[in-house]
Amino acid sequence: MSEKRPTIYDVASAAGVSKSLVSLVLQDSPKVSAVKRASVERAIAELGYRPSRAAATLAASRSRTIGVLVDDFTNLWFVELLKGLRSAVEPRGYRVLVGDVASGGPDAQATLENFLSLEVDALVIAAEVLPAAASGWGIPVVVAGNRTVDLPHAVVVAGDDGRGAELAAEHLIGLGHRRLGHVTGPGEAARLRADSFARTVAGHPGAVLTVRAGAGTLEADGYDAGTRLLRDAPDITAILAANDTMALGVAAALREAGRAVPEDVSLVGFDDSPLAKSHLLDLTSVDYRGVVVGGEVGAVLLQWLGGGNPAAPPQVAPRLMRRGSTQPPRGAAAQG
Amino acid sequence: MSEKRPTIYDVASAAGVSKSLVSLVLQDSPKVSAVKRASVERAIAELGYRPSRAAATLAASRSRTIGVLVDDFTNLWFVELLKGLRSAVEPRGYRVLVGDVASGGPDAQATLENFLSLEVDALVIAAEVLPAAASGWGIPVVVAGNRTVDLPHAVVVAGDDGRGAELAAEHLIGLGHRRLGHVTGPGEAARLRADSFARTVAGHPGAVLTVRAGAGTLEADGYDAGTRLLRDAPDITAILAANDTMALGVAAALREAGRAVPEDVSLVGFDDSPLAKSHLLDLTSVDYRGVVVGGEVGAVLLQWLGGGNPAAPPQVAPRLMRRGSTQPPRGAAAQG
DNA sequence: GGTCGCAATTGGAGCGCTCCATTCAAGTGT
DNA sequence: ACACTTGAATGGAGCGCTCCAATTGCGACC
Incomplete structure (x- = not known):
C-alpha cells in the first residue's frame, strides 16, 4: 500500500x-x-x-499518553472535561485518548485493558463503574468527579457537588418556593447533591422536600422518578433533578401531569449540558464547570508525572446558570 | 511506582x-x-x-488498532456506529480508538496525527470536516456515512439517506399532510435527505414543500431555521428535520409560535437518537441504523486488512420509527 | 601554550516483542 | 530399519526509537 x-x-x-x-x-x-x-x-x-510512537514508547518506556475512561459517551459532561484536560496537557506534549466503559457491554474490562496495554502514562477515571481489577496498575490515576469508586492511590479532582445543590436550593427558596422535590439516582455525585439539597432545604423553616430516586441517571429514570414524585407530592412547585438528562425526563413527567414549566413548577438541572441550553428546555442548571475540572485534572497529572507529589486541588466552585425554567411560584408575593 | x-x-x-x-x-x-x-x-x-503493545506494534509493524474520527462527541450517532464496529472487529483481535476532530478546536489535524503516529491499521472517518492533509496515509480508510469529504482510495459505507427521507415523506403524506416543511443544514447527508424529500413530495400532486437551511446542524441551527420556516410558511402541518438535534430546535420554534406537536404540526427527526426516544419529544424519527452501518464498516475493514479487496456494501436500509410526534393533520378525513 | 570546562554531537546498547529459518520429536510409508 | 513428512518448539535478527557514556571542538583561563 x-x-x-x-x-x-x-x-x-x-x-x-x-x-x-x-x-x-x-x-x-x-x-x-x-x-x-x-x-x-x-x-x-x-x-x-x-x-513511530510504538518505537518511542518502547524505548522510553513512557508513552506520553493519558487515557480517559468515561461511563458512556451519551453522558456529555465528559466533553467539557476533555476540553479542559487537553488544553492543559497537550502543550506539554501529552496526548489524550478516550474510551468508554459502557457501550462495549460486558467488556468494560476490555477498555481498561486496552489502555493499560497501550501503556498510557496515567489514567483519568470519569466513570462511576470500574472493572473488577482494582488498582495496582503502577501509574498515576486521577478520579474526575465525586464517585463511588475507591481507588487506593488515586487523587480525586471534582467540582463541589454539595455547593451546587445548595445554590439550586437557595435559588428556588429565594424565588419563594417552599414545597420542593428532588429527583435523584445512584452514584456518589448524586448522593452528595441530594444530601446537600436536603440539608439546605431543611435549614429553611417552612420548606419541605420530597425525594424520589430513579434506578439509573438517564432520561427514562428521570421520567420514572419524576412521575412518582408528582403522584406522591402533587403540590410541589419546584424540582431539582440530579442531572440535565434526568431533568429532560422530569419535564416529560410534568407535561403529562398537566403542569407547565415554569408557571406551575420550576425545574432545575445539573451539569449545564447542551441539553440545558436548548431552546426547548431553556433549563436553569448548575454548571459543574467541566472545563475547569478538566484543567485541574491536567495540572495534577502534569505535576505527578513530572515527579512531584500529587495533591488534590480544592473542589471547583459550581455556578448556577439561570434560565427560563425557574420563576417564583404562583402567588409568590403573598407567600414571600 | x-x-x-x-x-x-x-x-x-x-x-x-x-x-x-x-x-x-x-x-x-x-x-x-x-x-x-x-x-x-x-x-x-x-x-x-x-x-506491551508498543513492542508488538514495533515488531510486527501492525498495531491491530482501528482509529475512528468523529466530528464532535455531542453528535451521538457515532455511539451506535462504534457499537456495531466494535462487535465486528473485536472478536478478530482488533481494538478501536475514538477521537474527535472538533472539540480540540484548531487542532483537528492533531487528532489525525495522533492516530497516524499511533500507527493505526485503518481509519474510519465519521466526520464531515477533515484536516487539510489529504490521504496518502498508506492505510485503509473507510468513510462512514455520506459525507462531503472526498478521499481518493476510501470506501464509503453508509445508510441510504435518500430512502430515509423518502420514508419520512411517505409517512407524512400518507397521514394526509400536504403542506410540508423541511429544516436542513450543511453536509452531504443533509443534502441527500433534502433532495430526496423534495423529490418525493414533488411526486405527490397537491403537496407543497418549503425548505429552510440552518448554518450548521445543531440545535440552535434547527431553532433558527425552524423559526424562519414557520414565519415564511405559517400554514405547514408537518416538518422533517435533518437530524434529531435540529428537531429539538424546531420543537422549540414550534412552541414559541404557539403550534402544538403533533396536534398542529407533525415533526419528524432523523437518526433515532436517544433524544428522539425521550418522553418529552417522543419523536418519530428515521432510524439510520448506526449499529448495522458500524458492522458493515467492520466487515469491510476486516476484509481489507485481511488482504482482500475492499468493496462498498449496499447502503443500509433505514427504518421509520413512528412515535408520538406525528399524526394526521386536523380535518384529515376531509382532506384525505 | 597547555589544560580545563562546557556545549554540541555521536555511537551503542537495549526496550519487548514478532517472524523466520531452523531444529527437534514423533509418526508414515515402504 | 530407513529416509521422509509433518507438527511443535526454539534461537536470532531486527522493528524504530531513547538514553547514556563517550567524543569532539572550541573559547577561556592561568
Whole structure:
C-alpha cells in the first residue's frame, strides 16, 4: 500500500547528522544548535517523516499518553472535561485518548485493558463503574468527579457537588418556593447533591422536600422518578433533578401531569449540558464547570508525572446558570 | 511506582518454554500443544503479565488498532456506529480508538496525527470536516456515512439517506399532510435527505414543500431555521428535520409560535437518537441504523486488512420509527 | 601554550516483542 | 530399519526509537 515509512535514520542521513541528533530535535531538547535543528526540520518536512510512537514508547518506556475512561459517551459532561484536560496537557506534549466503559457491554474490562496495554502514562477515571481489577496498575490515576469508586492511590479532582445543590436550593427558596422535590439516582455525585439539597432545604423553616430516586441517571429514570414524585407530592412547585438528562425526563413527567414549566413548577438541572441550553428546555442548571475540572485534572497529572507529589486541588466552585425554567411560584408575593 | 512489569521472557521461564512459544500463545496460534498452552496461560495469570503493545506494534509493524474520527462527541450517532464496529472487529483481535476532530478546536489535524503516529491499521472517518492533509496515509480508510469529504482510495459505507427521507415523506403524506416543511443544514447527508424529500413530495400532486437551511446542524441551527420556516410558511402541518438535534430546535420554534406537536404540526427527526426516544419529544424519527452501518464498516475493514479487496456494501436500509410526534393533520378525513 | 570546562554531537546498547529459518520429536510409508 | 513428512518448539535478527557514556571542538583561563 505504501513504500516503507522513513525512519529516524533516513532523516539523519538526509540532514547530514546522526540519528541521536534527530531524536533530540524530536524531543525539542535545548541542546541542539539552531542551524542543525533547522536542517533536521527541513529533512523531516521533505521526507514526510512521522515518528513511530510504538518505537518511542518502547524505548522510553513512557508513552506520553493519558487515557480517559468515561461511563458512556451519551453522558456529555465528559466533553467539557476533555476540553479542559487537553488544553492543559497537550502543550506539554501529552496526548489524550478516550474510551468508554459502557457501550462495549460486558467488556468494560476490555477498555481498561486496552489502555493499560497501550501503556498510557496515567489514567483519568470519569466513570462511576470500574472493572473488577482494582488498582495496582503502577501509574498515576486521577478520579474526575465525586464517585463511588475507591481507588487506593488515586487523587480525586471534582467540582463541589454539595455547593451546587445548595445554590439550586437557595435559588428556588429565594424565588419563594417552599414545597420542593428532588429527583435523584445512584452514584456518589448524586448522593452528595441530594444530601446537600436536603440539608439546605431543611435549614429553611417552612420548606419541605420530597425525594424520589430513579434506578439509573438517564432520561427514562428521570421520567420514572419524576412521575412518582408528582403522584406522591402533587403540590410541589419546584424540582431539582440530579442531572440535565434526568431533568429532560422530569419535564416529560410534568407535561403529562398537566403542569407547565415554569408557571406551575420550576425545574432545575445539573451539569449545564447542551441539553440545558436548548431552546426547548431553556433549563436553569448548575454548571459543574467541566472545563475547569478538566484543567485541574491536567495540572495534577502534569505535576505527578513530572515527579512531584500529587495533591488534590480544592473542589471547583459550581455556578448556577439561570434560565427560563425557574420563576417564583404562583402567588409568590403573598407567600414571600 | 512499581517493580518492573514482567516481560515475555519472564513468562517463558516461569512456564519452562521459550519466549517464541509464549508469543505464539499470545497470538493464539493453532500450532501450540494444549499442554504447553495451558502452562503458559497459567504463568501469565500468576505473573500478572500484560503484553506491551508498543513492542508488538514495533515488531510486527501492525498495531491491530482501528482509529475512528468523529466530528464532535455531542453528535451521538457515532455511539451506535462504534457499537456495531466494535462487535465486528473485536472478536478478530482488533481494538478501536475514538477521537474527535472538533472539540480540540484548531487542532483537528492533531487528532489525525495522533492516530497516524499511533500507527493505526485503518481509519474510519465519521466526520464531515477533515484536516487539510489529504490521504496518502498508506492505510485503509473507510468513510462512514455520506459525507462531503472526498478521499481518493476510501470506501464509503453508509445508510441510504435518500430512502430515509423518502420514508419520512411517505409517512407524512400518507397521514394526509400536504403542506410540508423541511429544516436542513450543511453536509452531504443533509443534502441527500433534502433532495430526496423534495423529490418525493414533488411526486405527490397537491403537496407543497418549503425548505429552510440552518448554518450548521445543531440545535440552535434547527431553532433558527425552524423559526424562519414557520414565519415564511405559517400554514405547514408537518416538518422533517435533518437530524434529531435540529428537531429539538424546531420543537422549540414550534412552541414559541404557539403550534402544538403533533396536534398542529407533525415533526419528524432523523437518526433515532436517544433524544428522539425521550418522553418529552417522543419523536418519530428515521432510524439510520448506526449499529448495522458500524458492522458493515467492520466487515469491510476486516476484509481489507485481511488482504482482500475492499468493496462498498449496499447502503443500509433505514427504518421509520413512528412515535408520538406525528399524526394526521386536523380535518384529515376531509382532506384525505 | 597547555589544560580545563562546557556545549554540541555521536555511537551503542537495549526496550519487548514478532517472524523466520531452523531444529527437534514423533509418526508414515515402504 | 530407513529416509521422509509433518507438527511443535526454539534461537536470532531486527522493528524504530531513547538514553547514556563517550567524543569532539572550541573559547577561556592561568
